[in-house]
Amino acid sequence: MKLKTLALAASATLMAAGPAFAAGHAIKVGMITTLSGSAAGLGAEIRDGFQLALDQAGSDAIELIVKDDARKPDVAVSVADEMIQSDKVDIMTGIIWSNLLLAVAPNAVRQGTFYLSPNAGPSALAGKGCHENYFNVSWQNDMLPEASGEYANTAGYKNVFLMAPNYPAGKDMVAGFQRTFKGESAAVVFTKLGQKDYAAEIAQIRASGADAVYYFLPGGMGIAFGKQFAQSGVDTPRFGPVFSFDQTILPAVGDSAIGIHNTTQWSNGLNNAANKKFVEGYQAAYGRLPSFYASQAYDTANLILGALKTAKPADKDAFREALRAANFDSVRGDFSFGNNHHPIHDIYVQKVVKRDDGTLTNEVVAKVVDDMVDSHAANCKM
Amino acid sequence: MSTVLILEQALNGLQFGVMLFMMSAGLTLVFGVMGLINLAHGSLYMIGAFAAAVVATWTGSFMLGLIASLAAAAAMGALIELVVIRRLYDRDHLDQVLATFALILILSEGTRYTFGSLPLYLNTPGWLSGVFDFGGGLVYPKYRLAIIFVGLIIAAGLFLLIAKTRLGIRIRAGESDREMIAALGVDISKLYTIIFALGASLAGLAGAMVGVLESVEVGMGEPVLILAFVVIVIGGIGSIKGALIGSLLVGMTDTMGRVLLPPLFSQFMPPVDAVPVASALASMSIYILMAIVLIVRPAGLFGGAK
Amino acid sequence: MSRETLINIALAAILLAVPIWAHFADEPFIITLSTKVAILALAGVGLNLALGLGGLVSFGHAAYFGIGGYAMGILASHAQDYTPFMEWPFVIEGTNQMPIIWLVAVVMSGLAALAIGALSLRTSGIFFIMITLAFGQMFYYFAISWTAYGGEDGVSIYVRNEFPGLNTLDAIQFFALAFTALMLALIFSSRIAKSRFGLALTAARQAEQRVETVGIKPFQLRLTVFVISGMITGLAGALMADLNRFVSPVMLSWQTSGEIMIFVILGGVARLFGPVAGAAMFILMEHILGGFSEFWHGWLGLVLLLIVLFARGGLIGVLAGKEKADG
Known part of the structure; x- marks a missing residue:
């Protein structure tokens, strides 16, 4: 048997x-x-x-x-x-x-x-x-901006300037942040998708008197904004979800990005x-x-x-x-x-650092949310 | 909204307008003198930017990069004029549109083949980094001031060239009567090549200067090309003065629209709705401007009775 | 029968035969490509009326193509979610019935063409090209910011809309619909060209003042043909949206206007089957060149350039010589 x-x-x-x-x-x-x-x-x-x-x-x-x-x-x-x-x-x-x-x-x-x-x-x-x-x-698109809102609360920001491209993901990134952020929005600016020149927006940031700038500008938009911001003489701190500060963007924007905090579910360290x-x-x-x-x-x-x-x-x-x-x-x-x-995972806040060999990268600072579940899961009948 | 902010935004509008002028000047001359719609003008802008990126990275000198952009765009302009464009002067607009569209495809893919798909990034030269302090709280990036400066010099130079030089006289003659200047013994095909290369070099320089601010990549010329067409149509085709006024109008409308419309709409709408609607209207603003100008003055602001 | 007529019949026969063969050979993708050719050709037939017959170089036909697309996207998305399109002052429900969607697409794009045409036809030449471009761009940016229907994301439909008596999910049956629409539009446009209206338009294109002296108003003629042209392109847009089960602002972009124009010029301006030949050649090149080179757009450009420089009158012009079927 x-x-x-x-x-x-x-x-x-x-x-x-x-x-x-x-x-x-x-x-x-x-x-x-x-x-x-x-x-x-x-x-x-x-x-x-x-x-x-x-x-x-x-x-x-x-x-x-x-x-x-x-x-x-x-x-x-x-x-x-x-x-x-x-x-x-x-x-x-x-x-x-x-x-x-x-x-x-x-x-x-x-x-x-x-x-x-x-x-x-x-x-x-x-x-x-x-x-x-x-x-x-x-x-899920809302996860990282929601975590950014939590980060802004702990960082003590009261008055934040918000910027994202004028398309649905951009609006989600702003709405997700506002869902968890307890302070005020100094201004909400939606830019043209694919915009390359941010002179007008940078002038508004300069004049706004905000504590910090939260932005979602992935890919080339993030590089263009980062470079122009660095040349503008404005020193308002910047933060946001990882999209505007990731490894594809950092080498092009250079040292001006050092110290920027951003939220992510993964970091190379x-x-x-x-x-x-x-x-x-x-x-x-x-x-x-x-x-x-x-x-x-x-x-x-x-x-x-x-x-x-x-x-x-x-x-x-x-x-x-x-x-x-x-x-x-x-x-x-x-x-x-x-x-x-959709994933259930931890969300971290990381910051941009320069390694000894001169490479710019992100380093984890702290965990912001444990086992995060996205806010739409309840609506799914599956 | 403070005066300082409005002044800074006006400078932004001016800088954008001046850049558009460098791009439109060649386009409007080529249309005015040769009667040619050149969609490939944006590719010359791109070629200038790539030439500057390569030379500036290689030599470490920003100025050499700018010179390279002028030279490369002029050379490429002369080449496509000799090989392709001159066969199109007596064709109708449709053939010109299709042929120069084909040139966009060839030049874009050729550039992608040579330099790859990844965008290139340039750094602002040290002596143009940082901001210039006007006092009274108004500060402005030096590099953008440099663009305004270069653009205004080019505008002045072009006016002088057309008003005072022999080449300028021929250009004006060519605009008003093409057969006549040939009859007067001017080597018309050489004149056309020179005009085309001149326009190309200005587009190339614009591409190089903007490439430093933004990025250098395949396809960067086409959005600017569409704006340049808007500019020359508003200004009146063939008119350098029209191109200058049109550029500044478009630059100001676009910048001020983006800045002023959202707060304006927030006055009578909840901000949640107002901001996206106003942003959308801002991106439509220059096309609305162009439609209004054409409805009121069907040949543009400074268009002759052609 | 003229040589051009023979070529036209051959083109129609090939466009019909290829997907039928593909159906039996179980090559669904070839049917999809053939359907795309038929729909793009239909958009071109629309533009060709304005461009070839009316002499109106519109660089904004993407507007009508996109309006047709959005008519499908909006109605079908409401039918999909069981939400009414509007409730006040009266209830309008969404629908997934193609005939209704097509009707809405044609009417809406016709109205848009009426408004745009009435304003744009005050200008001519390059100014007309540019003002139509400007209106096209306005629609484009409007669609991008219209979040109710996805903005930049566009609208996705899960199941293709229905046509009474047919299974539209079956590739060959949907092709049959598109092909029929194309043939009807071709017959219609050849009738227009031969009608008194068409002759008057041709005359107005060639000698405007002479037409005015006999009491015909070119403005009204042109506006009429511009509206008809927009309606046909709008119908093509609705079909295209159904082929992709998706609509987005890209349909409204200036590149789309340019592509439709390329089909027409490539095939031969004012040639009845020009757009069919042009669209077929474009899709064919995309798939043949795309197969062996990553940089196929460059080769496409080279082919286009050679055609413009050395093969005047487009493909049909090369094949059929100078005479025109409608002349």
């Missing part, structure tokens, strides 16, 4: 493991990301972070197809159609921008493809519009084994420090690799369960999915 059980168990294990080794063809992952235009650097971070995880695992279980969206929603839609209909991918990932994600993900997941977001978490997909095949591996392996591996492979974009893409790839150990995308229900279990070592430490398939 005992022997028989053992034999059964062994054959069950073999059968379970069988497809993973026997079936020769890898699963296909389609990555749509921004590889041209002013934000090309962000797409490179996503691509490289994902690739690093595959290389480190040394596994050929995943065939990665990378395409550029040029940051245009219509291009993203067209590329997504091609990936789903022509390449017949099992999983899609890679999009950086909320508006592109909203154009692609709702349709993709309803055609039975899994979508794993390595960046961008619009509220539309976290609450009422959540979907069983959509997983967010980064953050976080002390855990997975993160050490990631940061060291990334520097060795690409010769630069990783940004949070790369960390999220790395987590996404490891999430997929972890899930593939127990299920295949062909069996959608089993694979979905395997993803939901989040069976991987996240570089941000604790990581689990909430009911709406």
Whole structure:
């Protein structure tokens, strides 16, 4: 009897493991990301972070197809159609921008493809519009600005100047901050999306007499503002979510950024084994420090690799369960999915420092929120 | 709103306007003299910026970078004039639009092939870093003052060139009667190449100076190109004076719209609604200005009866 | 039958045959591409009426394309959420029925074209090009800041809208709809060109003063053709939004205006099938060149440049020679 059980168990294990080794063809992952235009650097971070995880695992279980969206929603839609209909991918990932994600993900997941977001978490997909095949591996958009509001309270700011681009993610970043911040808003300024010259806004900051400036200006916008602010002679302290102060921005804005506090779910100095392996591996492979974009893409790839150990995308229900279990070592430490398939994780405040070798980077100062759950999860019926 | 803030914003509007003028001057000359719509003017702006970035990084000298931007844009301008543009003078506007659009694609992708997709960043030279103190609380970045200064010198230079020199006389003659100046024995194709290269070099210089403030990247010229078209249409095509007035008008309208509209709307709307609405209206403001000008004066402010 | 007519028939036959083949060969993406060609060609047919027949170089047709798109996005999103579009003074519900959406798209883009045309037609030449651009940009920035419908994010629809008696989710059936719309628009536009109205327009384009002396007002003729042109492009916008199940301000941007114009010029201005040839060539090049070079836009530019410089009259002009089917 005992022997028989053992034999059964062994054959069950073999059968379970069988497809993973026997079936020769890898699963296909389609990555749509921004590889041209002013934000090309962000797409490179996503691509490289994902690739690093595959290389480190040394596994050929995943065939990665990378395409550029040029940051245009219509291009993203067209590329997504091609990936789903022509390449017949099992999983899609890679999009950086909320508006592109909203154009692609709702349709993709309803055609039975899994979508794993390595960046961008619009509220539309976290609450009422959540979907069983959509997983967010980064953050819900409101999380980091809400944490920034908490930080501003502890920093003792009473009167803050708020600035973000005039588009939905920008408005979320302002609203999220105001939800938790207890002080006054000296002014709220919405700039043109993609704006490169901030002279008028800097003059307003100079005249406002605010304690501090909170801003959300990702990519090239953040660099342009940072450089011009440094030249303006205004010395109001700046802070905000990591997007305006990350590793893709710091080298270009230079020393003027030193000391800026910002909120994040990951930092390259976080002390855990997975993160050490990631940061060291990334520097060795690409010769630069990783940004949070790369960390999220790395987590996404490891999430997929972890899930593939127990299920295949062909069996959608089993694979979905395997993803939901989040069976991987996240570089941000604790990581689990909430009911709406968005992360529950810790949020930190970090500050910009200059290392002895002259590189500018962020260093963790303190944890602001423990096991943060996003504020839209309750609206998701899943 | 304090006087100091309004003065600083006026300087911002002036700086933006002056930059637009450097971009529009060539565009309006090329249209006025040769009758050509050149969409590729924005690519020359980009080429100037890249040339400055490369040379300034390589030599460490900002001034050499600026000179390189003038030279590179003029050379590229002369090259595309000789190879492509001169075949388009007697074509209709549609062919010109399509051909110069094709040039944008070729020049942008060529630049991306050469320099990669990542934006380049330049630092302000040490002697132009920091702010200039006017006293009375008004401070202003030195670098932006330098742009205003350079732009105004170029404007004055262009007026002198057109009013006083032999080249200027030929340009004016070319604007009023193209056949006539050919009949007078002027080498018209050489004149066209010179005008085109001159306009290109100014666009290149504008690109280089703005590249230091913002970033140097593929596609940086197209948004500015659209604004430059707005400027020359408001000012009246072919008129340098119109381009100058149009540039300042557009620069001021855009800057002041962004600054003044939100507080204005907050007077009679709750701020939550007022700010986004006013921001949207501010980004539409120059197009509204242009539509109004054209409805009232269908050939622009200084447009001749052509 | 003239050579151009033969070419036109061949083009229509190819555009029909390719997706049918793809349907049986199980290549859904090729059907999607063919549908895109048909819809973009339809937008071009609209512009070609203003550009070719009316001589009106509009650099703002993205406005009508986008209005058509937003008509679909707004109505369908309300139907999706079961919320009414407006409740006061009377209730208007959203809808997911294509015929109603198309009607709204055509009417709204027609009204916009009427207002823009009435103001813009006071100018001519480059000033007309630029004022239409200005109006297009106004719509673009308005859409970006209109947060009720997503602003910059746009509006995403989860399921394609319905057409009575058809399964629009089936790629080939949706293609059939787009193809039919394109053919009807082509027939309509060839009728217009041959009608008295079309002849008067041609005359007004070639010799404005002579037309005025016989008592025809060119302004009214031009405004009429401009409105019809906007309506057809608006219909194309609604179809495009349904193909992508998504609409965003990009549809309203000046680059979109430029692209529609390129289809027309590439194929041949004032040629009936010019936009069809142009759109097909554009999509074909995008996928062939895009396959072997990351820098395919540059090669596209080179091809475009060679066509303008050495192949006057566009593709149809090269294939069919100088005579025009409608002349």
